[in-house]
Amino acid sequence: xxxxxxxxxxxxxxxxxxxxxxxxxxxxxxxxxxxxxxxxxxxxxxxxxxxxxxxxxxxxxxxxxxxxxxxxxxxxxxxxxxxxxxxxxxxxxxxxxxxxxxxxxxxxxxxxxxxxxxxxxxxxxxxxxxxxxxxxxxxxxxxxxxxxxxxxxxxxxxxxxxxxxxxxxxxxxxxxxxxxxxxxxxxxxxxxxxxxxxxxxxxxxxxxxxxxxxxxxxxxxxxxxxxxxxxxxxxxxxxxxxxxxxxxxxxxxxxxxxxxxxxxxxxxxxxxxxxxxxxxxxxxxxxxxxxxxxxxxxxxxxxxxxxxxxxxxxxxxxxxxxxxxxxxxxxxxxxx
Amino acid sequence: xxxxxxxxxxxxxxxxxxxxxxxxxxxxxxxxxxxxxxxxxxxxxxxxxxxxxxxxxxxxxxxxxxxxxxxxxxxxxxxxxxxxxxxxxxxxxxxxxxxxxxxxxxxxxxxxxxxxxxxxxxxxxxxxxxxxxxxxxxxxxxxxxxxxxxxxxxxxxxxxxxxxxxxxxxxxxxxxxxxxxxxxxxxxxxxxxxxxxxxxxxxxxxxxxxxxxxxxxxxxxxxxxxxxxxxxxxxxxxxxxxxxxxxxxxxxxxxxxxxxxxxxxxxxxxxxxxxxxxxxxxxxxxxxxxxxxxxxxxxxxxxxxxxxxxxxxxxxxxxxxxxxxxxxxxxxxxxxxxxxxxxxxxxxxxxxx
Numbered sequence: 256x257x258x259x260x261x262x263x264x265x266x267x268x269x270x271x272x273x274x275x276x277x278x279x280x281x282x283x284x285x286x287x288x289x290x291x292x293x294x295x296x297x298x299x300x301x302x303x304x305x306x307x308x309x310x311x312x313x314x315x316x317x318x319x320x321x322x323x324x325x326x327x328x329x330x331x332x333x334x335x336x337x338x339x340x341x342x343x344x345x346x347x348x349x350x351x352x353x354x355x356x357x358x359x360x361x362x363x364x365x366x367x368x369x370x371x372x373x374x375x376x377x378x379x380x381x382x383x384x385x386x387x388x389x390x391x392x393x394x395x396x397x398x399x400x401x402x403x404x405x406x407x408x409x410x411x412x413x414x415x416x417x418x419x420x421x422x423x424x425x426x427x428x429x430x431x432x433x434x435x436x437x438x439x440x441x442x443x444x445x446x447x448x449x450x451x452x453x454x455x456x457x458x459x460x461x462x463x464x465x466x467x468x469x470x471x472x473x474x475x476x477x478x479x480x481x482x483x484x485x486x487x488x489x490x491x492x493x494x495x496x497x498x499x500x501x502x503x504x505x506x507x508x509x510x511x512x513x514x515x516x517x518x519x520x521x522x523x524x525x526x527x528x529x530x531x532x533x534x535x536x537x538x539x540x541x542x543x544x545x546x547x548x549x550x551x552x553x554x555x556x557x558x559x560x561x562x563x564x565x566x567x568x569x570x571x572x573x574x575x576x577x578x579x580x581x582x583x584x585x586x587x588x589x590x591x
Numbered sequence: 592x593x594x595x596x597x598x599x600x601x602x603x604x605x606x607x608x609x610x611x612x613x614x615x616x617x618x619x620x621x622x623x624x625x626x627x628x629x630x631x632x633x634x635x636x637x638x639x640x641x642x643x644x645x646x647x648x649x650x651x652x653x654x655x656x657x658x659x660x661x662x663x664x665x666x667x668x669x670x671x672x673x674x675x676x677x678x679x680x681x682x683x684x685x686x687x688x689x690x691x692x693x694x695x696x697x698x699x700x701x702x703x704x705x706x707x708x709x710x711x712x713x714x715x716x717x718x719x720x721x722x723x724x725x726x727x728x729x730x731x732x733x734x735x736x737x738x739x740x741x742x743x744x745x746x747x748x749x750x751x752x753x754x755x756x757x758x759x760x761x762x763x764x765x766x767x768x769x770x771x772x773x774x775x776x777x778x779x780x781x782x783x784x785x786x787x788x789x790x791x792x793x794x795x796x797x798x799x800x801x802x803x804x805x806x807x808x809x810x811x812x813x814x815x816x817x818x819x820x821x822x823x824x825x826x827x828x829x830x831x832x833x834x835x836x837x838x839x840x841x842x843x844x845x846x847x848x849x850x851x852x853x854x855x856x857x858x859x860x861x862x863x864x865x866x867x868x869x870x871x872x873x874x875x876x877x878x879x880x881x882x883x884x885x886x887x888x889x890x891x892x893x894x895x896x897x898x899x900x901x902x903x904x905x906x907x908x909x910x911x912x913x914x915x916x917x918x919x920x921x922x923x924x925x926x927x928x929x930x931x932x933x934x935x936x937x938x939x940x941x942x943x944x
Contacts, residue, residue, distance in 0.1 A: 307750030439900050468900035472849045473842040482894035512634035
């Protein structure tokens with residue numbers, strides 16, 4: 256009996272070793288196999304992406320996949336981290352092992368990057384950050400950052416509203432505003448709230464009645480807007496810090512028997528395709544773009560680095576403001 | 592003497608503390624926001640904070656019903672319900688409109704709903720199998736779907752938010768034209784009544800309690816403990832599926848990352864606030880429901896009181912700590928002593944007079 260058990264456990268052990276050996280040997284063989292050789296003249300870029308949590312993120316991924324193609328002289332190694340930092344760290348270590356030329360990182364969180372970026376630095380691989388910033392004491396750990404300017408988006412939102420009210424002939428009226436904030440502490444929430452608040456004093460006839468978080472989701476946006484509508488019966492403008500919360504607000508306003516887009520002006524951020532559909536339906540008035548097409552900007556930085564030029568640390572992508580009047584014209588050109 | 596015994600009876604009733612908590616929350620509202628209890632008919636439907644609370648609490652009430660039975664029967668919790676509701680929503684919407692947002696149904700609406708619910712029940716059965724048959728601890732067993740469930744939902748939706756652009760799809764989570772009561776409230780009531788009938792009209796409630804109190808003793812008197820544990824997890828899956836339908840219908844879309852996010856924690860909290868022991872045995876469905884409504888009342892209250900977003904979690908934490916403390920048996924004993932001292936004092940005074 257005992258002997259039998261021993262044999263079984265030995266067998267299991269050997270299977271386990273084989274499996275484990277198989278696991279480790281597979282990635283190791285990759286860099287030798289196709290890392291160099293025929294791809295010698297291509298610039299190899301490793302992209303550690305957050306995941307595919309939203310349409311915005313998907314558009315961001317597609318932008319990289321379309322920019323870094325072989326015709327342009329690149330080879331892109333893409334890694335989807337499924338919203339987990341440890342996966343991203345693993346991906347960066349793999350990139351270092353494969354000796355890529357550049358690493359692009361869209362960090363899931365701000366902290367905890369020192370060690371792995373130090374490793375990349377020692378390996379002499381420049382790291383370019385996309386979308387979110389990281390919190391490191393030594394900023395030589397990354398070469399450049401590419402992303403949207405959330406504060407400027409906030410400014411754009413206020414400026415558009417001022418222009419729109421003037422168009423309506425309501426420039427001197429008392430205007431009551433409520434804000435649906437994003438997840439508190441996220442860079443998009445902090446930047447957009449700050450941007451709006453910085454510009455508000457320019458319009459003394461505007462009141463910010465209330466601010467509350469809708470956590471960037473449609474259902475929370477709807478829930479908070481329901482509450483706002485019961486607390487205040489004279490809301491003129493809703494600023495939703497992303498489009499999804501704006502959709503929730505639209506439903507809440509309709510349920511309260513008011514006409515979104517007419518009775519209450521609705522401004523969103525991100526400018527996703529669904530926002531254009533809402534604008535065409537007349538439910539939404541404006542969406543401030545948060546451009547996910549970072550690929551070309553990153554390519555621009557890499558070209559500069561290839562020529563040996565110094566590059567700036569901060570790179571903003573171009574972002575537009577899309578009012579409802581242009582929505583029908585633009586919707587087909589929206590990639591996401 | 593009579594008042595005293597009535598007082599004692601009330602304070603000893605299992606529902607005393609859950610209801611007191613809810614009343615405290617509501618009274619604070621009455622003082623702070625006088626319009627809080629104002630209910631009117633607006634646009635042909637009921638409109639007011641109270642309606643909002645009941646409406647928004649519906650998903651939680653349904654989940655809490657399932658969770659109560661899980662807790663009572665197995666002495667563990669099902670932490671996968673949030674993820675399972677996302678899976679059910681994803682299945683239904685994918686079957687209805689496919690991988691892209693659309694307004695055309697590919698199959699009958701009712702069939703898609705039933706298949707979504709079936710998916711949720713299968714998830715629940717998977718949990719039940721792991722716990723009842725393989726004797727894995729409930730927390731560990733349901734942790735599997737807690738982490739993997741959203742992944743499954745993501746695979747179904749291919750990582751996109753899929754919208755259903757059809758007015759009828761919104762009925763389940765909003766209003767059916769002509770009926771002034773929000774549909775989620777109606778659904779939650781139906782689930783509650785059916786569950787209650789099932790538990791009270793059959794011996795099922797008693798069996799579940801018996802298994803929860805002592806699994807081995809239940810076996811000795813001839814109850815198939817494993818079967819009951821398997822069934823309550825399957826039922827919890829069904830409840831998760833039903834709330835998944837409401838969640839997705841509310842926003843006429845499936846967002847695999849955010850649908851029902853963290854709702855499992857609220858469901859467990861609802862069971863706890865309802866005065867149920869989390870280690871199984873005796874249970875009170877009514878308590879859990881009051882608990883679920885209290886949680887939503889708290890959120891709505893904090894919105895109405897204009898608490899800023901960054902302070903919101905702090906206030907919630909304070910109230911939850913308060914509620915849990917006053918329900919602890921030590922605290923109850925202390926209050927009981929205090930009460931009897933006061934009433935004794937009162938008696939003596941009467942004698943003196």
